[in-house]
Amino acid sequence: MTTNFDINALAFLLSQAAEVEIRPRFRALADGEVRVKTSAIDLVTEADEAAERFIKAGMEAILPGALFVGEESVAADPALLPKLAEADLAVVVDPIDGTFNFAAGVPLFGVMASVIAGGETIAGVIYDPMGDDFVLAEKGAGAWQTGGNRPAVRLKAAGPVALQDMTGMASTGFLSPEKRAGVMANLAKVAFASNYRCAAHEYRTFAAGHVHYLMYNKLMPWDHLAGTLISQEAGAHAARFDGSPYLPRHVEGGLLLAPDRESWEMMRREVFVVD
Secondary structure (H helix, E strand, O other), X not given: OOOOOXXXXXXXXXXXXXXXXXXXXXXXXXXXXXXXXXXXXXXXXXXXXXXXXXXXXXXXHHOOOOEEEEHHHHHHOHHXXXXXXXXXXXXXXXXXXXXXXXXXXOOOOXXXXXXXXXXXXXXXXXXXXXXXXXXXXXXXXXXXXXXXXXXXXXXXXXXXXXXXXXXXXXXXXXXXXXXXXXHHHHHHHOOEEEOOOOHHHHHHHHHOOOOOEEEEOOOOHHHHHHHHHHHHHXXXXXXXXXXXXXXXXXXXXXXXXXXXXXXXXXXXXXXXXXX
């Protein structure tokens, strides 16, 4: 099974899915086209499902025979997710990251895809349907932002700064109440902490050097594989809470990204105390 593919073809496929299935439904969802999956903040829409079908069909031409792992496919068949750890070649897709925002009419959502070969992420793409541009990376080739007729710009993560000057995003909702309370108190040590409710845009913001850290506890592959690779190719340090590398098979263990290892260790020690 080949790993030769055109990352630009993958990026274009994501933009096509947005043009055909996502943007026409934005702020136009009918009654019954938004459904609750596991909770009031975990939603799925007709656009999510239609976009995933569109991308899955198109992937056959880009990476024929690859295992397709989409968020909505796994929701329908949970037995699909463990197959990712064993696949020689796989494509992981989040058809709409930030579905809560999308359903609420907030223009902050994205489409993400990553390519996995031999148990590691070798490519990642994040598409912004509203801005009509991409951030993308192939392993060892840097991270780039491109779109429309604009020239590609190489992304560079922010440099290290003092703890009190650090800015970033922390997703604390999946921590236990006790750990969440501690982390929220520790965040008073940094300049600010926010949460876009959209990992796609948080990774874009981080990889472009506009903030200094990202933190997540729940690790679903469609949420984090593309963004982590892009961030690392932009020069950032990423690891699970125990310091180990984040790999496609991981669904727990937390994830922290920072400008470099020293900054990572400082944030882990001073802010994200979750042991």
